[in-house]
Amino acid sequence: MKKIEAIIKPFKLDDVKEGLTEIGVQGMTVSEVKGFGRQRGHTEIYRGAEYKVDFVPKIKLEVVVNSELAPQVVQVIEQKAKTGAIGDGKIFVSGLDEVVRIRTGERGKEAI
Amino acid sequence: MIDAGDTAFILICAALVLFMTPGLALFYGGMVRNKNVLATIMHSFIIMGVVTVIWVLWGYSLAFGPDVGGVIGSLDWFGLNGVGLSPSPDYAGTIPHQAFMIFQAMFAIITPALITGAFAERMKFSAFLVFIVLWSTFVYSPLAHWVWGSGGWLGNMGALDFAGGTVVHISSGASALAAAILISKRKGYGKEQFIPHNVPMTITGAAILWFGWFGFNAGSALASNGLAAGAFVTTHVACSAAALTWMFAEWIHRDKPTTLGAASGAVAGLVAITPAAGFVGPVSALIIGGIAGVICYMGVLAKSKLGYDDSLDVVGIHGLGGTWGALATGLFASIAVNPDGANGLFFGNPGQLWIQFVSVLATCVFAFVMTLIIFKIVDCTMGLRVTDEEEMRGLDITQHSETAYSL
Numbered sequence: 001m002k003k004i005e006a007i008i009k010p011f012k013l014d015d016v017k018e019g020l021t022e023i024g025v026q027g028m029t030v031s032e033v034k035g036f037g038r039q040r041g042h043t044e045i046y047r048g049a050e051y052k053v054d055f056v057p058k059i060k061l062e063v064v065v066n067s068e069l070a071p072q073v074v075q076v077i078e079q080k081a082k083t084g085a086i087g088d089g090k091i092f093v094s095g096l097d098e099v100v101r102i103r104t105g106e107r108g109k110e111a112i
Numbered sequence: 113m114i115d116a117g118d119t120a121f122i123l124i125c126a127a128l129v130l131f132m133t134p135g136l137a138l139f140y141g142g143m144v145r146n147k148n149v150l151a152t153i154m155h156s157f158i159i160m161g162v163v164t165v166i167w168v169l170w171g172y173s174l175a176f177g178p179d180v181g182g183v184i185g186s187l188d189w190f191g192l193n194g195v196g197l198s199p200s201p202d203y204a205g206t207i208p209h210q211a212f213m214i215f216q217a218m219f220a221i222i223t224p225a226l227i228t229g230a231f232a233e234r235m236k237f238s239a240f241l242v243f244i245v246l247w248s249t250f251v252y253s254p255l256a257h258w259v260w261g262s263g264g265w266l267g268n269m270g271a272l273d274f275a276g277g278t279v280v281h282i283s284s285g286a287s288a289l290a291a292a293i294l295i296s297k298r299k300g301y302g303k304e305q306f307i308p309h310n311v312p313m314t315i316t317g318a319a320i321l322w323f324g325w326f327g328f329n330a331g332s333a334l335a336s337n338g339l340a341a342g343a344f345v346t347t348h349v350a351c352s353a354a355a356l357t358w359m360f361a362e363w364i365h366r367d368k369p370t371t372l373g374a375a376s377g378a379v380a381g382l383v384a385i386t387p388a389a390g391f392v393g394p395v396s397a398l399i400i401g402g403i404a405g406v407i408c409y410m411g412v413l414a415k416s417k418l419g420y421d422d423s424l425d426v427v428g429i430h431g432l433g434g435t436w437g438a439l440a441t442g443l444f445a446s447i448a449v450n451p452d453g454a455n456g457l458f459f460g461n462p463g464q465l466w467i468q469f470v471s472v473l474a475t476c477v478f479a480f481v482m483t484l485i486i487f488k489i490v491d492c493t494m495g496l497r498v499t500d501e502e503e504m505r506g507l508d509i510t511q512h513s514e515t516a517y518s519l
Contacts, residue, residue, distance in 0.1 A: 044307065045362070045366045045368055045370055046307060046308055046370070046372055047362075047370075047372060047373065047376060047409075047412045047413075047425065048362055048365060048366060048373075048409060048412060048413045049413075049416065050366070051305045051307055052305075053305075053307075
């Protein structure tokens, strides 16, 4: 089992979600996050004074899938979230030891 | 003789002016960080309570009571003694004396509330309360007497101030400068970023101010008549023009038209037209407001170079806008608009500009020096500022044990 975390541009979330549902991903967790990478921040203007805002709003997407499906998931996110401009985000893939479905007590692949 | 129309109009205008103070609370509240929003709103809100009590006991008497040497009213009207339901012989002869008194009370309320923008995010609440009591008594009441009180020296000299450019705006602006200098900067000023936490709240506040200002300026005609209509129109025109010019100034200077800029410009225009509202025509109002938007924008920019931390730009908007408005009254006033006023420089009477200048200078010096003294006294006896740790945690939780937003 693999856990795939992706930081993407907020307006790309719908495209990514649709792409992932099409290849059979059955669930995901999404959160609004802030951070910076090479894109750095942006400036805001209040009464003529410029303020540098370092942390840019992004979406963090977390998906857990069988190891076989993982390369496809990565590929879909990569394609759908790409604009080619700086700040498109990153995808992190890691191994996962255990999953439990709380309602039934199922373990491992059955619980995904 | 009490006139029913005038009385109804002034009572409604009094309510409109009162509504400006909670409007100001939102205007200021949106501009601070979210840990200080309640404390900032509270400053304006509780002033409605504090100043009303003072006004009824001794404030109104000191401002409008029987003249003592042209500088102050006597205490003969303490506790509104003799201030009844028939018209006063000295003020607004067609409405009950108490209607005039309560209309004036609303001006006395909003003026110190304007100053609170200068020391937002760092002042101790107890010290704030003491400051307001002293300022209202020793600065506002004398100034109101000088300009509007029967026998007041500035009024006798012929200074024109229709609705409070000197008494309300220059006095609060000059006092804000003194306060900002004495209380010194917020922790982290110049290093951390102080970004408004809720601009929509600020814009809601600006809209309420715009609305309430019709009561402030049109109501200052003290009758439901042509003069009131004229002041209503000039108020609206100047406000609109200034919202536009501030927006364009910022657009040219910083490449973006901002909503906070449009709202700030609107307030700047309202401030500038206040002394002129009943003495100038609509086109003059257009010019006065248009110039106010640019002057106040530049004034706000200058703050960072001058190095004092006037948190919410009271000096740049009320001090500078009020000064421009008072001088502009000396330029644009016309007896064709109001026969009880005077002609300004552009209508062949250069002397009026000098009179306006003297009234600006006298107000600035008096308000600045008195505020320095009062602030110093409060600082030495109880301390002005919260502790560093309290400032870090925010005034909402440390002064009031509340938080505005829970998640």
